[in-house]
Amino acid sequence: MAFHxxxxxxxxxxxxxxxxxxxxxxxQGLLAHAVPSDALVPPKALIVPxxxxxxxxxxxxxxxxxxxxWRDVIRRVVLLGPSHHEHFPGVAVAGTGAFAxxxxxxxxxxxAVFAMAQRAGVLVDDRPHAREHALEVQLPxxxxxxxxxRVLPLLTGMVEPGALAGLLDAVWGGPETLxxxxxxxxxxxxxEQAREQDxxxxxSMLALAPTLQQTDACGVSxxxxxxxxxxxxxxxxxxxxxxxSGDTAGxxxxxxxxxxxxxxxxxxxxxx
Numbered sequence: 001m002a003f004h005x006x007x008x009x010x011x012x013x014x015x016x017x018x019x020x021x022x023x024x025x026x027x028q029g030l031l032a033h034a035v036p037s038d039a040l041v042p043p044k045a046l047i048v049p050x051x052x053x054x055x056x057x058x059x060x061x062x063x064x065x066x067x068x069x070w071r072d073v074i075r076r077v078v079l080l081g082p083s084h085h086e087h088f089p090g091v092a093v094a095g096t097g098a099f100a101x102x103x104x105x106x107x108x109x110x111x112a113v114f115a116m117a118q119r120a121g122v123l124v125d126d127r128p129h130a131r132e133h134a135l136e137v138q139l140p141x142x143x144x145x146x147x148x149x150r151v152l153p154l155l156t157g158m159v160e161p162g163a164l165a166g167l168l169d170a171v172w173g174g175p176e177t178l179x180x181x182x183x184x185x186x187x188x189x190x191x192e193q194a195r196e197q198d199x200x201x202x203x204s205m206l207a208l209a210p211t212l213q214q215t216d217a218c219g220v221s222x223x224x225x226x227x228x229x230x231x232x233x234x235x236x237x238x239x240x241x242x243x244x245s246g247d248t249a250g251x252x253x254x255x256x257x258x259x260x261x262x263x264x265x266x267x268x269x270x271x272x
Contacts, residue, residue, distance in 0.1 A: 006105055007096045007126065011133045015052040016140060020102045027144045030057045034065035035240070041264050042070035044235055045179035045226055047205065048141075049258035050081065050134045050219075055245045056184070056258045062241035063260035064141040067178070071147050074178045076109055078152045078171050080164075080222040081134030081182030088157035090121035091167060092128040099136065099151065103143045109150040112171055116152070119170065121163055128155045134182040134219065142180075156221045161210055164225035165232070172233065181226045183219025185257030191246045198242060198257035205261050206237045226263070235263045 012018040017026060030053070037043075046063045049056035067074060083092065093116045098105040116122045129135070135153050142149065152171060156164065168179060185198045201216045208231040210224035217223050230237065240260040246252035 005096045006098045006100050007094065007129060009101045009136060010131055011136055012102050015133055015137050018102055023102050023140055024144070026053060026057070027140060030061035031065050031144070033058065034061040037066040037069055039066065039264060042073055042175050043067065043178060043262050043264055044233070045181065045230065045263040047181045047183060047223060047226065047259060047261040048138060049184045049260070050137050050182045051184060051245070051256060051258065053137070054249045055256070056248070058248060059241045059243055059258040059260050060141060063262065064145050066240070066262055067145045071145065073175055074146055074149060075176040076112070076150050076152065076173065076178070077142055078154065078168070078177065078179045079135045079138060079182065080154045080156065080179065081132070082219040082222065083128045083132060083155040083157055084134065085131050086128040086157070088123065088128060090123055090157055090159050091164065092123050092125045092155045092157065093117065094126055094129045094153040095124040096126055096129070099139055099153065101136070101139045101143065103140050106139055106143065107150050109152045112152040115170065116167070119167060121159060122167070128157070129153060138180055138182055156219070159221055161221055161224035161228060164221055165228040168225060168229045172229070179226065181219060181222040183217045183223050185217050185259055186215070187218065187256050188254045191244065191252035191255050194244050194255045194257050198244065198259065202239055202242055202259050202261070205259070206239060208237060230263050234266055236266045238262045238264070
């Protein structure tokens with residue numbers, strides 16, 4: 001397996017600016033309005049939305065602001081998101097050498113790709129990744145808040161959350177590894193109905209209950225898998241932000257929901 005090709009930025013100029021200076025300025029502006037992290041340990045996982053930055057950028061920034069104190073700690077990011085364009089069984093890992101954005105190239109973790117390729121239900125296939133935005137839109141944020149890092153890009157097809165949770169366990173690693181699950185919440189509901197549905201979905205996330213349905217989140221397989229893995233690893237979930245496109249830049253008659261959720265190891269407090 002050769003890793004020479006670079007996957008180009010396919011949604012630059014559509015989901016986010018194609019000009020590097022404009023992109024940097026937008027991301028820095030979004031991060032400046034996010035609440036910075038005061039945690040004593042780095043995040044182990046994040047749930048982050050993947051719409052255009054105009055719509056979900058402020059919510060995504062709430063998640064990525066948590067990484068800034070750990071810029072030199074996190075060295076690998078497992079990116080897990082749904083395939084919006086291709087339908088296939090299992091999970092597709094990218095076999096390309098790097099992912100490009102207007103801010104530069106992000107190298108793929110080749111060793112992790114080789115390891116994933118040995119597991120049942122995992123395909124090394126660049127085709128689902130070719131037009132997919134769910135992972136790409138996360139990269140400029142990561143390039144801004146982290147130092148040198150590699151990515152393991154995974155797209156979900158038809159796969160059971162339990163099997164997917166097993167794949168996450170295989171690449172869990174230590175504090176050097178961050179898992180980012182890319183998902184929006186409810187789609188095209190009236191504003192108040194979306195708020196009610198998304199509030200229930202977030203309650204399940206905070207309880208680490210893998211009970212979300214396809215209509216609750218487009219990345220439902222990844223979300224439920226992370227909730228399973230988080231419970232098994234003793235993580236705790238914290239809501240950082242929950243809004244929808246009606247709160248940011250869209251009409252309220254039909255909205256898309258977004259949430260940013262942080263997962264960290266539970267901290268033990270001394271008993272006095």
